[in-house]
Amino acid sequence: MPVTILVPGIGWKAYTWMLDSALEMQVKEIRKVRDHIEHEIENLFVLLRGKNDALARSLNSAAGNKGSIDYGSLRQSIDSLFDDTESLHSITLFGRDGRALVHRDRPAVGKGTAAGIGQGQDFSGMPSRPEFVVPMHGRNYFGTPYRGEQGSFFVISVPVGPKSAPLGVLSASVEVGGVWSEVEKRLEDRGALIYLVDSRGVLLNSSRKIGRPEGTLLTNLNIVRRLIAQKDRNNSERYEGLHGEEVFGTGVFLEVLAWGIISEIPVKHITGPILKALIPLLALGFMLFSVCAAFGIWLISRVLKPIGELSSAFASVSIGDYSREMAPSSVAEIDTLASGFNAMVSAITQRKEALRNSEEALRKSETKYRLIHEISFDGIIVADIESCIIECNRSAERIFGYEDGELNGKNLAELMPQEFRERHFAGVRRFCETGKTHAQGQIVELQGIHKNGNIFPIELVISNFDLNGKMVFTGTIRDITERKNSEESIKHMAYHDHLTGLPNRTLFKDRLEQVLLRETWHKRTAAVLFLDLDRFKIINDTLGHAFGDELLKEVARRLQKCLREGDTVARLGGDEFTVLLQGVAHVDDIPLVLEKILNTIKRPMTISGQEVLISTSIGVSIFPDDGQDSDTLLKNADTAMYRAKSEGKNNCQFYAPAMSTKAAGYLKMEHRLSKAIDNGDLTVHYQPEVDTKTGELVGVEALVRLMDQGDGTLTPPGDFISVAEETGLIIPLSEWVLRAACEQNKAWQSAGYPPITVAVNISPKVFRQKNFIQTVADTLRETGLKPEHLELEITEETMMGNTEETIEKMNAFRELGVRFVIDDFGTGYSSLSYIKMLPIEMLKIDRSFVHDLSTSSDDKAIVTAIIRMAHSMNIEVVAEGVETEEQVAYLQSIGCDKLQGYLLSRPVSHDKFEELFKEPICINKYLKDAI
Structure with missing residues (x-):
């Protein structure tokens, strides 16, 4: 039986293998045709480029003789190309101006012009044709096929002379059939029909006559449509061919030429020989099948009878009858089964007797040991x-x-x-x-x-x-x-801060509510303190979160040491802490605790070997005066804390009802800012920067304002920037200002005004955004402003922390072409240690030093030292806040580079700023008087 299955299987396998081999051979042949055509095309380019030196010398010589061209020499060089290949139909040499200098046809087709200047040929508009324009840019040109009176042709062109400055173009018309004439005979001997189509499916040429003229559209054939649509490099299928008979078709696509090559072989030429070879194998299979079938019928009848008897015996055993015994059989396999059955019945009988004897003993011991060992x-x-x-x-x-x-x-x-x-x-x-x-x-x-x-x-x-x-x-x-x-640990985690180990908000509120019940019963006072660390976000962002975590732990330890036993300090999250003072005998005692906390926190801390200074702002609410429940007391203490922040930080404030009104204003401002960009409530004003020596307008600083759409009232940045910083709205706000400033500067330049730089303030949070460099680059590209006309102003706080990352980012901006300016110089931290490491082009002296120049010798000394230090490092200096002519005179005398301030102009809208372009005398007069 396996043989009867195996033989047809082998026959089918042989058939499919031989068919696949024949088709694979067809694919290989058509690939050879493709390779031959690609090789012929490449040879044509090589032949044309081989005449480059001779033609270039003739054209160069003509240029030296002021137009005298040796046409004989040119014709001789061109005519020699016809001897090298039969594919060329005609050749034309064009000059640099697109004029045909020499046109030659293959002698068998026509004769070249006597004068050699292309008479009778239509070369009008040649300077704009691709076969001339592409080579004149130093590249070879390959044209799409076209139909002529004598067949299908295509044009190739190469530059003459150096590619960077071609002297002319050598162009040739090539017959499509010529590029594969050498392989036609071999293809016909194999019985295959091969034809070429272009990228539209138009017939270009075929290996033999097919009854359809060249130029016929063959997209009715599925293989042609799929070949030009999918650009398959190995596309085979079975279909009705061009001669109306069923064929195996194989197509390949020439990507360089955008041609398709299709080969068709009649199906009968492939399957006929295969089937003829397989007939003996099929006959052998049929004969084996007949023999096996007869033998199988005899074998089945010999085996079925003893198997039936054995099945009956097994049925008896299944119902508990063990008296049945099987007789020996002449069939070895059946005899083995019968012996095994008899042995099985005997073993079962003996085992049942043994089991009956041990069952009682097992039952007695089972109860004793089962539960112990389960x-x-x-x-x-x-x-x-x-x-x-x-x-x-x-x-x-x-x-x-x-x-x-x-x-x-x-x-x-x-x-x-x-x-x-x-x-x-x-x-x-x-x-x-x-x-x-x-x-x-x-x-x-x-x-x-x-x-x-x-x-x-x-x-x-x-x-x-x-x-x-x-x-x-x-x-x-x-x-x-x-x-x-684990339960105790989970309970502790549920009620304690995982970082500091302090009680969390849940446990703090629970203790607060218990204290309120107790103090209400005893008619005593309690206080809730709400603490928020000053500048913690800057330290955390610059020195890293691990550093910030260690700082929070140290703050927690210090707070615990400031309190009595029974008082509670908790961490609500981030850099916010709360303190519960219970059993306060006198309200006057609370300031003593507050002073102790402020002094303890602001002592220098050493974290990971680095000393850091930090302070805290504290808000206080008193029970029962400021609230009767935990939520109210916490909310009012939080409100008082924000008042402490606004009062300059590092201080404490007791809650007053008026603070709630201010807190509501804060939330209103936050809501207004979140809608400002979409509602069009933001506008940019511009304040000029002038050259101290010439008085020329050289730059402008972009300053954002929040505008009321109803009455046009402007809100200065001091009233909303801090809210934007704390809420994170500073990021979209800064991106909007950056784009608006770049668009406006580009608009001024497009209007014909002299190009100036525009400076945009960038906060530390915005600067540290991972995509900030890409944001600036995209803005410059989309607005069309050149990078050298943009300056980014950063404060000294921005430079703190990860110096390597800051330098890397600033160097990336330098490579982009954007300059950096340090704003409010002299008021930040570690100024000198950072400025010498960073790629800074300019710094702005803070207005606090400029304001008292005429009266303060200390400010004069500071400003003079800053300018000298900056100039020694090739850094320009801008003085902010210039308001008097005396300040101008002094700043000019010590070499300050640029000035900015109300004396020159207040920040104005973009349309009013254009007047400063038109009337520079308004900017120069103070400088002239000072000089």
Whole structure:
């Protein structure tokens, strides 16, 4: 039987293999055609480029002789190309101006012009044709096929002379059939029809006549449509060919030429020889099948009878009849089965007798040991009515710390603490009287006592049963120490801050509510303190979150040392802490605690080897004056804390009702800012920067304003920038200002005004955005403003922290072409240590130093030192806040580079700023007077 299946299988496998081999050979042949055509095209370009030197010398010579061209030499060079290949139909040499200098046809087709200047040919518009324009840019040109009177052709062109400055173009018309004439005969011998189509499916040429003229559209053929649509490099299928008979078609696409090559071989030419070769194999298969079928029928009839008898015997065994015995069989396999059946019946009979004898003994021991050994992890103890342990497993001994066998004979009371023993004995007595236990079958949590005296929690399940006529108890015991520890840990985590270990908001409110109940009963005072660390976000962003976490831990330790036992300090999240002062005898005592906290926090801290300074702002609410419940007291303390922030930080403020009004204003401003961009409430004003020496307008600073759409009232940045910083709205706001400033500067330049730089203020939070560089680059590209006309103003705080990252980002901006300016120089931190490392082009002296130049010798010394230091490092200096002519005179005398201030112009809208372009005298007069 396997042979009858195998032979047809092999036949089909052979057929498919031979068919695949034939088709693969067809694919290989058409690939050879493709490779031949690509090689021929490349040879044509090589031939044309080979005349480059000779033609270039003739054209160069003509240029040197002021237009005298040696046409004879040019024709000779061109005519030699016809000897190298039969594919060329005509060749034309064009000059640099697109004029045809020489045109030659293949001698067998026509003769070149006598004068050699292309008479009779239509070369009008040549300077704009691609076959001339592409080579004049130094590149080879390959044209799309076209139909001529004598067949299909395509044009190739190469530059003459150097590619960077071609002297002319050598162009040739090539017959499509010529590029594959050498392979036509070989293809016809194989019975294959091969034809070329262009990217539209138009017939270009074929290996033999097919009854369709060149130029015929062949998109009715699926293989042509798929080839030009999908650009398949190996596309084969079976279909009705061009001659109307069924063929195997294979197509490949020439990506360089955008041509398709299709080969068709009649199906009968491939399948006929294959089937002829397979007929003997099919005959052999049929003969084997017949023989096997006859043998199978005989074999089945010989085997079925004893199998039926054996099946009947097995049926008898299945109903418990073991008296049946099988007779021997002449069939070896059946005889083996019969012997096995007889042996099986004998073994079953003997085993049933043995099982009957051992069943009683097994039943007696099963009850004793089953419960002990079923559960190995939990401890199991069996005790009698007197609480004496008569059996236990190893887990019970391990739980209580005893060695193997030590527990047997001990009283259960020895495994429990003293306070549980009386309760245990009472339960035993109750069972003796009533036959019931109150905890039977229930899980009970108790305490056990270890052999070493340690007390630990356990879970106990009690049951009772009869053992050989005596009532016994069994206890299943589990050590739950780890679970209890985990529960305590989870409970602690639920009510404590994981970083500092302080109570969290939930536990703080719980304690606050308890204190309020107690203080209300005793008519005493309590205080809630709300603390927020000053500048923590800057430190956390610049020095890293790990550094910030360690700082928060240190703050928590210091706060705990400032308080009495019974007071509570909690961390609500981030850099916010709360303190609960209970049992305050006198309200006047609270400022003493506040002063102690302020002084403790502002002491220098050393974190990871780096010293840092930080302070805190504190808001205070008093119970019962400022609130009767926890939520109100916390809300009012928070409001007071924000008042402390606005008062300059590092101070404390007691709550007053007026603060709630201000807090509401803060929330209103936050809401207004969140809608400002969409509602068009933002506008940009511009303040000029002038050159100190010439008085020319050289730059402008973009300053954002919040505008009321109703009455046009402008809100200065001091009233909303801090809200934007705290809420994160500073990021979209800054991006909007950056784009508006770049668009406006580009608009001024497009209007014909002299190009100037525009400076945009960038906050630390915006600067540290990972995509900030890309945001600036995209804005410059989309607005069309050149990078050198943009300056980014950053404060000294921005430079703190990760110096390497800051330098890397600033260098990236320098490569982009954008300059950096340090704003408010002299008021920040670590100015000198950072400025020498960073790629800074300019710094602005803070207005606080400029304001008293005419009266303060200290400010003069500071400003002079800043300018000299900056100039020694090739950094320009801008003085902000210039308001008097005396300031102008002094700043000019010490070499300050640029000035900015109200004396020159207040920040104005973009349309008013254009007047400064038109009337520069308004800017120059103070400088001239000063000079």
